[in-house]
Amino acid sequence: MGEVKVIGASLSIICCRIEWALKLKGVQYEYIQEDLRNKSPILLQCNPVHKKVPVLVHNEKPVAESLVILEYIDETWKENPLLPKDPFEKSTARFWARFVDEKFIPSAWAACCAQEHEQEKAVESAQELLGILDKLIEGKKFFGGETIGFLDLVVGSLPNWLKFMEELSGIKLFDAEKFPSFHEWATKFVEIPIIQEHIPMPEDLINYVNTAGLAKTILGSAAMANKK
Amino acid sequence: MAEVKLIATTDSLFCARIEWALKLKGVEYEFIEVDIRNKSPLLLKYNPVHKKVPVLVHHGKPIAESLVILEYIEETWKNNPLLPEDPYERSMARFWAQFAGDKCLWGAWEAAKLAEGEGKVKAIESTQESLAFLEKQIEGKKYFGGEQIGFLDLAVGGIPHSLSAMEEAGGVKLLDAERFPSLHKWAQNFIEVPVIKECIPPREQLLNYFNTSISYIRSLSVAKP
Numbered sequence: 018m019g020e021v022k023v024i025g026a027s028l029s030i031i032c033c034r035i036e037w038a039l040k041l042k043g044v045q046y047e048y049i050q051e052d053l054r055n056k057s058p059i060l061l062q063c064n065p066v067h068k069k070v071p072v073l074v075h076n077e078k079p080v081a082e083s084l085v086i087l088e089y090i091d092e093t094w095k096e097n098p099l100l101p102k103d104p105f106e107k108s109t110a111r112f113w114a115r116f117v118d119e120k121f122i123p124s125a126w127a128a129c130c131a132q133e134h135e136q137e138k139a140v141e142s143a144q145e146l147l148g149i150l151d152k153l154i155e156g157k158k159f160f161g162g163e164t165i166g167f168l169d170l171v172v173g174s175l176p177n178w179l180k181f182m183e184e185l186s187g188i189k190l191f192d193a194e195k196f197p198s199f200h201e202w203a204t205k206f207v208e209i210p211i212i213q214e215h216i217p218m219p220e221d222l223i224n225y226v227n228t229a230g231l232a233k234t235i236l237g238s239a240a241m242a243n244k245k
Numbered sequence: 246m247a248e249v250k251l252i253a254t255t256d257s258l259f260c261a262r263i264e265w266a267l268k269l270k271g272v273e274y275e276f277i278e279v280d281i282r283n284k285s286p287l288l289l290k291y292n293p294v295h296k297k298v299p300v301l302v303h304h305g306k307p308i309a310e311s312l313v314i315l316e317y318i319e320e321t322w323k324n325n326p327l328l329p330e331d332p333y334e335r336s337m338a339r340f341w342a343q344f345a346g347d348k349c350l351w352g353a354w355e356a357a358k359l360a361e362g363e364g365k366v367k368a369i370e371s372t373q374e375s376l377a378f379l380e381k382q383i384e385g386k387k388y389f390g391g392e393q394i395g396f397l398d399l400a401v402g403g404i405p406h407s408l409s410a411m412e413e414a415g416g417v418k419l420l421d422a423e424r425f426p427s428l429h430k431w432a433q434n435f436i437e438v439p440v441i442k443e444c445i446p447p448r449e450q451l452l453n454y455f456n457t458s459i460s461y462i463r464s465l466s467v468a469k470p
Binding site for chain 2: 066075078080081082085086088089092093104105107108109111112115116120149
């Protein structure tokens with residue numbers, strides 16, 4: 018089916034989505050590790066618009082934006098489909114994927130970086146959204162049903178990311194008692210071999226941030242974004 | 246295919262996208278206008294997560310988020326396809342549709358709402374950089390979709406029209422005809438297509454909304470100590 022490359026960063030909570038999808042479909046690919054503080058010519062050439070990872074390059078044609086890439090992968094390699102066949106079920110998966118990226122992640126980020134007087138409200142907002150995810154997975158093995166699906170890949174790295182953000186900021190968001198279904202799904206998901214192979218671990222994220230002296234940058238810049 | 250309802254307002258380019266798609270595919274639907282400021286019960290019922298329009302309700306099942314709705318329409322009514330068949334071309338349409346909204350529309354809003362100053366200049370520059378990318382996509386083509394109106398035409402469709410009202414309200418020049426001749430020409434042609442013209446938000450309504458919002462936003466920054 019042609020040559021496949023993934024331009025990514027191993028600690029990225031978004032890039033892993035792509036590797037999981039390719040592995041689940043048995044697609045061979047070459048992984049090109051990017052140093053995001055020193056972006057390579059290949060990244061700038063393949064994603065001149067956003068200059069971000071991940072980028073999938075298939076037969077030398079680049080596709081950027083993780084949700085767009087996931088759909089491309091699903092349409093190109095038909096085995097182990099990620100999205101359901103039914104249009105309504107498909108639209109539900111897409112809706113929730115956008116919810117995660119456009120609402121949940123920014124909200125969790127904001128809660129971890131909020132100034133003291135805004136903290137309570139910000140944490141409440143983020144937990145409200147986490148509650149929605151908890152309800153969504155209630156009684157199900159995977160977000161995709163009996164097998165891993167599109168939404169599982171989108172949400173997959175979040176529990177580890179939340180642990181990392183909580184350790185960095187000292188804010189508690191992901192309470193296992195408050196969100197038992199999400200916790201149960203998260204615990205099982207991270208143990209699946211294919212998933213485990215490519216998931217950023219909280220301790221690795223913390224080590225990287227501390228080594229690179231990025232803690233203040235991360236918390237500081239997000240707090241600035243939150244002030245808009 | 247029975248019952249199709251669209252919960253929407255007449256002044257939203259996101260809602261217009263959906264009407265255009267349904268009309269292009271010859272799908273009959275009931276337009277249900279709601280007051281988004283007073284969060285009508287219908288909206289709270291069919292889009293409890295975002296409480297926004299548009300929402301498509303098909304056989305009683307709601308679908309929200311305009312680009313998600315467009316994909317649903319495309320997959321449910323197969324005539325007059327909006328997306329190409331080739332997966333790579335499809336991914337390009339999806340990529341640019343998202344880009345147009347995120348960087349061109351919201352970028353323009355940033356530029357329009359700010360009062361004069363360095364921030365405004367930066368926002369204008371950034372938006373125009375984004376418009377330059379879109380310009381390249383339409384260069385030499387009748388529509389983003391090629392010979393026919395496609396997914397990306399519908400996604401970008403209301404943006405130049407909205408930008409023009411934002412420009413007037415915010416005192417900025419963004420979609421410059423000299424700098425973006427292809428985009429400008431496409432926009433002028435697109436808005437004259439009868440099915441498109443029928444559903445485009447009235448410019449006066451947009452202008453009023455932007456004027457009011459911008460005055461309010463700017464008054465807040467003046468009021469700060």
